Amino acid sequence: MKKHLVWLRADLRSIDNTALSVACADLEADIAAVYFITPEQWQKHHVAGCRVDFELRTLQQLSKQLAALNIPLLIVETPNFKSQAQALLDLCQQHLFSAVYFNKQYEINELARDESVHQLLAQQQIDTFDFDDQCLVAPYKVLTGEGRFYSVFTPFKKTWLQCIYQQGVNIQAAPDKRPSLWLTPSDIPKHVTGFESHITEEIAHSLWPAGEEAALDKLARFCDEHIRNYKDKRDFPNLDDSTSRLSPYLAIGAISPRQCYQAAINKQQAYGSSAGIDQWISELGWREFYKHIMVGFPRVCKHQPFRTDTKDLVWKHDEAAFQRWCEGKTGFPLVDAAMRQLNTIGWMHNRLRMVVSMFLTKDLFIDWRWGEQYFMEKLLDGDLSANNGGWQWSASTGNDSAPYFRIFNPLLQSQKFDPNGDFIRRYVPELAHLDNKTIHQPHDKQQLLWLDYPLPMIDHKAACAYTISQFQQLKELPIGRAVNE
DNA sequence: CTCCACTTGGC
DNA sequence: CCAAGTGGA
Numbered sequence: 434m435k436k437h438l439v440w441l442r443a444d445l446r447s448i449d450n451t452a453l454s455v456a457c458a459d460l461e462a463d464i465a466a467v468y469f470i471t472p473e474q475w476q477k478h479h480v481a482g483c484r485v486d487f488e489l490r491t492l493q494q495l496s497k498q499l500a501a502l503n504i505p506l507l508i509v510e511t512p513n514f515k516s517q518a519q520a521l522l523d524l525c526q527q528h529l530f531s532a533v534y535f536n537k538q539y540e541i542n543e544l545a546r547d548e549s550v551h552q553l554l555a556q557q558q559i560d561t562f563d564f565d566d567q568c569l570v571a572p573y574k575v576l577t578g579e580g581r582f583y584s585v586f587t588p589f590k591k592t593w594l595q596c597i598y599q600q601g602v603n604i605q606a607a608p609d610k611r612p613s614l615w616l617t618p619s620d621i622p623k624h625v626t627g628f629e630s631h632i633t634e635e636i637a638h639s640l641w642p643a644g645e646e647a648a649l650d651k652l653a654r655f656c657d658e659h660i661r662n663y664k665d666k667r668d669f670p671n672l673d674d675s676t677s678r679l680s681p682y683l684a685i686g687a688i689s690p691r692q693c694y695q696a697a698i699n700k701q702q703a704y705g706s707s708a709g710i711d712q713w714i715s716e717l718g719w720r721e722f723y724k725h726i727m728v729g730f731p732r733v734c735k736h737q738p739f740r741t742d743t744k745d746l747v748w749k750h751d752e753a754a755f756q757r758w759c760e761g762k763t764g765f766p767l768v769d770a771a772m773r774q775l776n777t778i779g780w781m782h783n784r785l786r787m788v789v790s791m792f793l794t795k796d797l798f799i800d801w802r803w804g805e806q807y808f809m810e811k812l813l814d815g816d817l818s819a820n821n822g823g824w825q826w827s828a829s830t831g832n833d834s835a836p837y838f839r840i841f842n843p844l845l846q847s848q849k850f851d852p853n854g855d856f857i858r859r860y861v862p863e864l865a866h867l868d869n870k871t872i873h874q875p876h877d878k879q880q881l882l883w884l885d886y887p888l889p890m891i892d893h894k895a896a897c898a899y900t901i902s903q904f905q906q907l908k909e910l911p912i913g914r915a916v917n918e
Numbered sequence: 919c920t921c922c923a924c925t926t927g928g929c
Numbered sequence: 930c931c932a933a934g935t936g937g938a
Contacts, residue, residue, distance in 0.1 A: 579937085583937085586925075839927055839932080841926090
């Protein structure tokens with residue numbers, strides 16, 4: 434009797450899971466799935482406690498679904514990626530698995546781990562089969578006419594859409610039920626020590642219900658009711674339904690990008706095209722663009738800027754200022770509301786991610802890596818490629834970045850995207866009583882004495898001038914740069 | 919080589 | 930209207 438092991442990693446679902454489908458294609462084989470808890474590695478990658486909780490809750494659901502198909506889900510704990518290969522081999526030998534199936538991950542530590550697993554298992558005649566599953570188009574397949582990776586989004590997107598059109602979108606059904614449950618599924622732990630969630634259980638359960646059913650439900654509701662207005666409404670953080678909020682589900686693979694794309698296309702075919710649908714698909718494109726960047730330019734996995742010349746920037750390492758930013762006490766209401774949203778619900782609206790990352794890097798001139806790490810520590814949807822891409826975009830160290838001289842004005846962003854101040858009111862209760870106009874700049878002299886809210890921690894205009902001058906100095910160092918590279 | 923086009927803006 | 934180049938065909 435053949436036995437196949439499906440190794441689940443960032444693909445915690447039963448539908449449209451390539452590795453699972455292929456492993457189950459052999460109807461004779463016994464199938465089991467395994468998920469590894471690797472606390473030391475997670476610590477190193479700054480995985481958020483709320484994200485660990487989200488994964489555990491998802492595994493809870495998935496274990497039930499798989500058990501109903503007579504596929505036992507096993508949970509194994511091992512400290513890190515290094516110890517994981519041996520742990521996997523032990524498991525294979527214990528249960529006599531002849532092959533291991535998994536979907537690829539593309540970060541460098543994950544790639545190295547998978548390579549060592551492949552080598553170790555091959556020595557024992559255990560086959561490993563890996564699959565491109567995480568993207569609509571595998572993150573090394575969208576290339577320029579000259580066979581190089583794109584570094585600009587627009588031409589990338591054009592080719593990416595062509596690739597999708599040419600290859601088609603094939604969504605795999607969940608596997609058929611196996612004859613019998615041949616192993617006892619593991620209990621799913623409720624916690625992993627060292628990963629306390631910073632958000633309340635109530636928020637976790639109401640905003641982020643776990644499992645692929647919940648994800649598909651969210652997707653369906655978004656496509657039914659909101660996607661057509663996506664382009665017009667997505668930039669207003671106070672409108673909770675204007676974005677899909679599927680990023681956490683995509684990050685852990687409770688839903689696949691193919692399912693997302695197809696749901697949008699189905700609406701297009703049923704009701705005609707719309708700018709909202711195009712825009713939302715374009716956002717799926719950004720997700721894959723940054724995955725391609727990570728594969729094509731692995732230095733972004735190693736804390737290095739995409740634009741190598743920007744490595745000479747001397748970022749400030751101001752702990753106190755950074756702390757104020759983290760806590761949402763900068764004195765800039767929208768920035769503070771945004772940081773408190775992250776600190777409260779483990780997620781931040783995309784517009785606000787730009788506002789706060791631009792503020793940290795351009796107003797405070799603090800190292801973008803500090804912000805990148807803080808985001809990872811707090812985000813349910815923490816994903817290296819997307820998070821790094823976003824931060825480097827704001828810091829002007831990335832590909833296709835914001836030009837260094839185009840710096841968001843936090844006050845204008847506030848007035849434009851939270852015009853009535855309602856979002857600020859939600860997360861900065863000290864300001865809730867202020868009128869729609871004052872709330873964006875509450876530091877009016879008359880308010881100072883009785884307002885329990887900090888003064889703006891920096892003069893935006895002066896900060897801009899300093900930052901621009903720092904970037905301009907880069908250009909005056911061409912000789913040193915040439916030598917260093 | 920030329921020419922096009924360029925997420926998220928500010929003043 | 931400014932800004933500064935530059936990736937990509």
